[in-house]
Amino acid sequence: MSIEFKKIDYTYSVNTPFQFVALKQIDLNIEMNKVTAIIGATGSGKSTLVQHLNGLILPTSGQLIVNDFVINANVKVRNLKSLRKNVGLVFQFPEYQLFEESIIKDIAFGPKNFGVPEDEANKIAKASLKLVGLDESYLEKSPLDLSGGQKRRVAIAGILAMEPDVLVLDEPTAGLDPQGAKQMMELFKKLNTVHNKTVLLVTHDMEHVYNYCDNVVVMKKGEVFLNSSVNTFFENTTYLDELNILAPNIIRLKNMLKNHNIDVSGCDDIHSICDKIVKELK
Amino acid sequence: MASFTLGKYLPYNSLIHKMDPRAKIIVMMLLLCAIFIPAGFIGYGILVVIVTSIVLVSKLNLKFVVNSMKPMMFMLVFLLIINILVIKTGPILFSLFSLDIYLDAIMQTFYIAIRLLLMIMITTCLTATTKPLELTLGIEDLLKPLKVVKVPAHEIAMMISIALRFIPTLIEETERIMKAQASRGVDLQEGKIKEKIGGILSLIVPLFVSSFQRAEELAFAMEARGYSPGEIRTRYKQLHMKYGDYLAIVFGVLLNIVMLTLSMVF
Structure with a gap:
């Protein structure tokens, strides 16, 4: 079980005036059963990268391995559907993909496409809806009558219902209120820890990266700038400065305390840091 | 989908790009008129040469303009069959399973194919070389005289420009939703008819x-x-309007006259 990018290039609109190289020589290993954040400025190739994962975009050159599925550039790929069942991709603003007349039908749409019988699909749909934090009273409502945040949840439930091993999310919290965003991130973490899923998410929020992710992949101008664990990434301020990224609050606090000669190493949450400060000041 | 180029502005720097949009619209209309004058082989020959050179001068890729014909192929085949069954004039070309195929049937279909091709080339040329905003200004100016008879020139121009502006946006949107639904297992290429219909609905x-x-x-x-x-x-x-713009219009008028003469002669 692995996800590997081997020397992958991708160019949009080849041989037109709009030709644009989005990915250059991507060599990347994604650790399974972890939460990996993909960060980078807009236009750095994050979305293009994640769309490779379930074969929506096929590489211009190079090789991609997802589990036992191998995609080679310029070779016709068979049975993309089985890849798509294994890798669930949630697009940016996924609420726009809702279309059925009731929520249960919309969530069951995915599994039914992959050949799950109707009553089984409905059962999964109910479970998925519960997983994203909406109760059963929503099942028969029209997805178009919901608020933005609720639509987002339903759309994500639609992907979860496919029961993929790998869950890929493109900016899943964009436009959500802080509370909603937090619940979403906790859900993804839970899917990883409890349900053992590999989660990849594109995000701009360093707090989310720090609090919920294990690894981080930094994209810069179509290339992989860095692939490391979250802790190593935030400890190394030269990276952050070079990428013009503001570290999460807690890291900044720790750095400030270090400058004031208060040793807080080993403290990872705000409470233990506070305790330490109180102890130091006594 | 990405090959869908109709109505997309291509930012090159050419003689045609620099023309006044009003002149371009008028010349396009004149060329479209000329296409529908039945001037036989010579007439269409002249038109093909002229239109092709316009496309080349505007630095568009000829292949990609011709590629936009592909979706029409089905219609043309259908038309050919109807024509073979209906048109019974001219010399018999050959017989196929006791069905006589007449020269005129083939010729008619050929003419329609040529007309379609020329029409697509001309309209693509206009939209690819003119910024939507310029196109709107041009349309608005050309409709201005009709204000006397209460034609809302500005409103029409605005509607057209909004429609044009949103073609690429809608294509992008379609691609996005297609991808999103493909991620949910919609398979529009393979799969049963019933599944395909469901798939189209989801789009x-x-x-x-x-x-x-x-x-x-x-x-x-x-x-x-x-x-x-x-x-x-x-x-x-x-x-x-510049000197060249007037020249182009005069040329368009002349072309129509030539076509008319040709159609009377033959």
Whole structure:
């Protein structure tokens, strides 16, 4: 079980005036059963990268391995559907993909496409809806009558219902209120820890990266700038400065305390840091 | 989908790009008229040469213009069959399973194919070399004389420009939703008919929803900035006809005269 990018290039609109190289020589290993954040400025190739994962975009050159599925550039790929069942991709603003007349039908749409019988699909749909934090009273409502945040949840439930091993999310919290965003991130973490899923998410929020992710992949101008664990990434301020990224609050606090000669190493949450400060000041 | 180029502006720098949009629209109309004058082989030969050179001068890729013909192939085949069954004039070309195939049937279909091809080339040429904004200004100016008979020139021009502006957006949106639904196992290439219909539905509904939303948002945004269609307004961008523009129009008229003469002779 692995996800590997081997020397992958991708160019949009080849041989037109709009030709644009989005990915250059991507060599990347994604650790399974972890939460990996993909960060980078807009236009750095994050979305293009994640769309490779379930074969929506096929590489211009190079090789991609997802589990036992191998995609080679310029070779016709068979049975993309089985890849798509294994890798669930949630697009940016996924609420726009809702279309059925009731929520249960919309969530069951995915599994039914992959050949799950109707009553089984409905059962999964109910479970998925519960997983994203909406109760059963929503099942028969029209997805178009919901608020933005609720639509987002339903759309994500639609992907979860496919029961993929790998869950890929493109900016899943964009436009959500802080509370909603937090619940979403906790859900993804839970899917990883409890349900053992590999989660990849594109995000701009360093707090989310720090609090919920294990690894981080930094994209810069179509290339992989860095692939490391979250802790190593935030400890190394030269990276952050070079990428013009503001570290999460807690890291900044720790750095400030270090400058004031208060040793807080080993403290990872705000409470233990506070305790330490109180102890130091006594 | 990415090959869908109709109505997309291509930012090259050519003689055609620099023409006045009004002149371009008029010349396009004249060329379209010329296409529908039945001037036989010589006539179409002349037109093909002229239109091809226009496409080349505007630095467009000839292959990609011709590629836009592909979706029409089905229609042409259908037309050919109908023509073979209906048209029974001219010399018999050959017999196929006791069905006589007449020369005129083949010729008719060929002419229609050529007309379609030329039409697509000309219209692509116009939209690919003219910025939507310029096109709107051109249309508005050309419709101005009709204001006397209460034709809302500005409103029509605005509607056209909004429609043109949203073609690429809608294509992008379609691609996005297609990808999103493909991720949910919709397979529009393979799969049973019933599944395909469900798949198309999963595409159309979200497209309609988002189009209406977009339309509403755009209307609000325009109103919020004080847009009111009936107002008299000045323009930042002024159009100026140049010597070459007049020349092109004269050329278009001449071409029509030549075609008419040809059609009378033959």
